[in-house]
Amino acid sequence: MTQVANRSSKSLQVPNTNLPAKSLPARSLPAKSLLANSLLANSLPTKSLLAAALLLPLAAWAASDAAAEPETEAATDMAEAGTLFESNCTNCHGSEVYTRDDRRVASLSGLEAQVRRCETSLELQWFDEQVMAVTDLLNTRYYHFKP
Numbered sequence: 001m002t003q004v005a006n007r008s009s010k011s012l013q014v015p016n017t018n019l020p021a022k023s024l025p026a027r028s029l030p031a032k033s034l035l036a037n038s039l040l041a042n043s044l045p046t047k048s049l050l051a052a053a054l055l056l057p058l059a060a061w062a063a064s065d066a067a068a069e070p071e072t073e074a075a076t077d078m079a080e081a082g083t084l085f086e087s088n089c090t091n092c093h094g095s096e097v098y099t100r101d102d103r104r105v106a107s108l109s110g111l112e113a114q115v116r117r118c119e120t121s122l123e124l125q126w127f128d129e130q131v132m133a134v135t136d137l138l139n140t141r142y143y144h145f146k147p
Contacts, residue, residue, distance in 0.1 A: 078140075081133035088124060089134070098142035108145040111135055 097103065105111045112135045119126050126134075139145050 077129070077133040078137060080130065081137035084126070084130060084134050085137055088122060089118065092118070092122075095142070098138060105143065108135075108139060108143075108147060111139055111143055111145065 105114050112131065115131050115135045115138065119131060
């Protein structure tokens, strides 16, 4: 007990409550505060380190996945374009329309327009990405227009 003087100059008996938290029995503290005190110690640097340690593997995984994605996506687009080309374009004509001297297509935008005309006339309902993939495939194989 500690004696404290008040304004009327009488002293009061106040229990001494300046004991550190760890000297109290564990069951007297709530479980949440025990966890917070023991793991994080309510310290910003400790919390930052813990957050960094937890997020670092996630960031490394995301970076490696993002680095590999363009190559994989391009390969998938070309494979899909090849399938679309073989199952649709070659049903109407052979490669001679792409290689003849008097071919109608004279630019990359003209090639895309022609692929769209064919897609519409066959009622294929391709997505824009599929039209572009077939356009890129034809340009790579036959036309060689500069983008």
